[in-house]
Amino acid sequence: MSDQAAVDKAFDALKTYNWGTDPKVLLPITEEVVATHGDAAAREKLEARLAELLKTDVSRDSKDFVCRKLMLIGTAASVPALAALLPDKDNSHMARYALERIQVPEAAAAMRDALPKLSGVLKVGVIASLGVRQDAASVPALAALLGDSDAMVAGAAASALGDIHTPEAAKALLATQPSAATAKLDATDASLACAESLLAAGNKAEALAVYKSLIGQEQPKYIKLAATRGMLLCAGKK
Amino acid sequence: MDNPQDTPKQPSRRDFLKTAGAASAAIAIPYVITSSALGDATRPPASDRIVMGGIGIGNMGRGDQGAFLGRGDVQYVAVCDVRKGARDGAKGKVDGHYHNKDCKAYNDFRELISRTDIDAIHCATPDHWHAIVVIEACRHGKDVYCQKPETRTLREGPLMVQAARRYGRVVSGGSQRVLEDYRGLVNKCWGGELGNIKSINVNVGPLSQPCNLPAQPVPADIDWEMWLGPAPWAPYNSKRCDGNFGTSGGSWRSYIDYSGGGMTDWGAHHFGGATFAVDVRELQPEEVIYHDEKDGKYVTLRYPNGLLFHHNKPKTGHMQVEGTPGEKRAAKPVPTYKGQGGIYGDFIDCVKTREKPFRDIELAVNTVAVSHLATIAYTLQRTLKWDAAAQQFTGDEEANRMVDRARREPWQL
Structure with a gap:
């Protein structure tokens, strides 16, 4: 049974919470998260109170705490408040901390929508989160970033396509390769991930095409070995 | 040991030794090879040694480094730590062991991992870094000895195994x-x-518990952004990142973003x-x-x-x-x-x-x-x-x- 007065007091504490404050003052909120499991109405109320704080000028530390709780209990209702933080360099990561794990399509859509508005490491972070979510709907947007002039963005897009590893992701990686050396290594790893997935799904011809693309002379020996091993598996040999 | 990182464009240490040997024979210049490079009854020649580097060279890393450095079949060539003091100390230990100044010291592990002459690394960073370092090392064709606990989240584990298998790497966990x-x-x-x-x-x-320690000035000795790495941003506090073995406060092992306690x-x-x-x-x-x-x-x-x-x-x-x-x-x-x-x-x-x-x-x-x-x-x-x-x-x-x-x-x- 939750102690509503204690929860209210903890929400009050959040307004002035900052590094150096004893984190125990927020414990009632953490306990409320556990106590409201299975109680949709209580959860909705708790989520709304947390999300509302993200729209205020509470400290970065308070928003950090809120995002950690929304990571657990957040729904589509929290997505707008979280998505609004994606371009904010101080809070973008913690917004993704929640959005990456909230398994509603609105969360992925919000991150996809944010991509064109972001650059540099914040863009890389959102790309990575879409990859972790294995968001197949992001493949076209990620494919378009493989040729990005920012090598970090191109490499992150390649890695995310590897995380998604659908046949469409494999095709995108075959069609466009990043130019920077570091991004090329990401693309190679992503291509191997796609080929493994294609092979596991029985698409041997498509897997073979990916493996063959990775055995060029310019590749280090260990990558050629990985691709050759894959080609043998495509041929039914272990 | 065949180095899988060898590429036509980037000669490896062994390629260099072969080329140097051939060149010296061809033009008949006396070629001085140290006794250390030739090996002896207790130590294989340099070309047969496992070339290693260490990433995260503080408490546990120091012990791991000592164990590998003491082996005759290992040539220890590089260290990496985001703390200058630890980095310099680790380099000094290697240089003292080999009586030279050859050990390279890095702040960024990616520079060490991208070296094509290194066969294997050991990793003893705080736990929140393990998966990234291990997977990245595998992608660069390195074998890895990783300190325990090897993962910080459940998802990291299968990805580390996958990387090891994908690239045919030897990856060992670290609990003796x-x-x-x-x-x-x-x-x-x-x-x-x-x-x-x-x-x-x-x-x-x-x-482990949440950490909300107050901010302290960041010492010049530490690259704080790299120490935090993939963890949520937080201000520097010496207790947040202390490498002591306690798990009840005052060490990174106590706090949820870096350790499971x-x-x-x-x-x-x-x-x-x-x-x-x-x-x-x-x-x-x-x-x-x-x-x-x-x-x-x-x-x-x-x-x-x-x-x-x-x-x-x-x-x-x-x-x-x-x-x-x-x-x-x-x-x-x-x-x-x-x-x-x-x-x-x-x-x-x-x-x-x-x-x-x-x-x-x-x-x-x-x-x-x-x-x-x-x-x-x-x-x-x-x-x-x-x-x-x-x-x-x-x-x-x-x-x-x-x-x-x-x-x-x-x-x-």
């Missing part, structure tokens, strides 16, 4: 205690003396030893049963073969095994290290033979999964079903959200 601390119990269990094992109990803890830090040893003793190293539990009883809270992890694995069961001894002593079982040979020199020798031997080490990353990942599964059940205070094949909880979305956590940009697995 798994084999060495419980030999008596292991021999009894594997020897069949205890019959069929029904359950075992491990007492270990605590869980005693549950993973000592759990890697004890759960590793226990899963070895009762022979479930190759499995992951299928259910985590949360108990909240008069005598205390504890969890029981149930394995697919029916074995019950208790954590902190009240009134039950550490490593207490329940068997069927009246029904003796046929003895099985107990797995052990390969090569000479304990867990380090096991790793180096496997780098040479390409066999799986005693603490192959897959077994290490299964061990730390016990810690993570128990932690999630304690946090949510309920019983959970775990589908090991899918690496997902069944019918519990909140628990699934705890399988991983978003990494701070630009870091990704």
Whole structure:
């Protein structure tokens, strides 16, 4: 049974919470998260109170705490408040901390929508989160970033396509390769991930095409070995 | 040892030695080779040594470095740490050992990993870095010895195994205690003396806690952004990043963003030893049963073969095994290290033979999964079903959200 007065007091504490404050003052909120499991109405109320704080000028530390709780209990209702933080360099990561794990399509859509508005490491972070979510709907947007002039963005897009590893992701990686050396290594790893997935799904011809693309002379020996091993598996040999 | 990193464009150390040798022979210039490079009865020639570097060279890393540096079949060439003092100290140790100034020191592990002359690395960063370093090392064709606990989240484990297998790398976990601390119990269990094992109990803890320490000025000695890496941003505080072995505050091992606390830090040893003793190293539990009883809270992890694995069961001894002593079982040979020199020798031997080490990353990942599964059940205070094949909880979305956590940009697995 939750102690509503204690929860209210903890929400009050959040307004002035900052590094150096004893984190125990927020414990009632953490306990409320556990106590409201299975109680949709209580959860909705708790989520709304947390999300509302993200729209205020509470400290970065308070928003950090809120995002950690929304990571657990957040729904589509929290997505707008979280998505609004994606371009904010101080809070973008913690917004993704929640959005990456909230398994509603609105969360992925919000991150996809944010991509064109972001650059540099914040863009890389959102790309990575879409990859972790294995968001197949992001493949076209990620494919378009493989040729990005920012090598970090191109490499992150390649890695995310590897995380998604659908046949469409494999095709995108075959069609466009990043130019920077570091991004090329990401693309190679992503291509191997796609080929493994294609092979596991029985698409041997498509897997073979990916493996063959990775055995060029310019590749280090260990990558050629990985691709050759894959080609043998495509041929039914272990 | 053949270096898989060799490429036509980037000559390796061995290519260089071959070329240098051929050139000197062709133009008949006397070529001076040191006795160290030629090797002797106790040390192979330089071309046959495993070329190594170390990443995260503080407390545990210092010990690991010493173990590898002391081996005649290792040529230790590089160190990396985000603390200048640790980095310089580690370089000095290597240079002193070889009586030269050749060891290179790096702040950014990616520079060390991208060197094509390095065969293997050891990693003893704080736990929140392990998966990134191990996976990135595999992608660069390196073999890896990684300190325990090998993972910070459940999702990291299979990705580390996948990277090792994808690139044919030897990746060893780092707990020497798994084999060495419980030999008596292991021999009894594997020897069949205890019959069929029904359950075992491990007492270990605590869980890690949130950290909200106040900001302090960042010392010039540390690259704070790199120390935090994929963890949520937080201000510098010496206690937040202290490498001491405590798990109850005042060390990174105490705090949730960097460690699972005693549950993973000592759990890697004890759960590793226990899963070895009762022979479930190759499995992951299928259910985590949360108990909240008069005598205390504890969890029981149930394995697919029916074995019950208790954590902190009240009134039950550490490593207490329940068997069927009246029904003796046929003895099985107990797995052990390969090569000479304990867990380090096991790793180096496997780098040479390409066999799986005693603490192959897959077994290490299964061990730390016990810690993570128990932690999630304690946090949510309920019983959970775990589908090991899918690496997902069944019918519990909140628990699934705890399988991983978003990494701070630009870091990704």
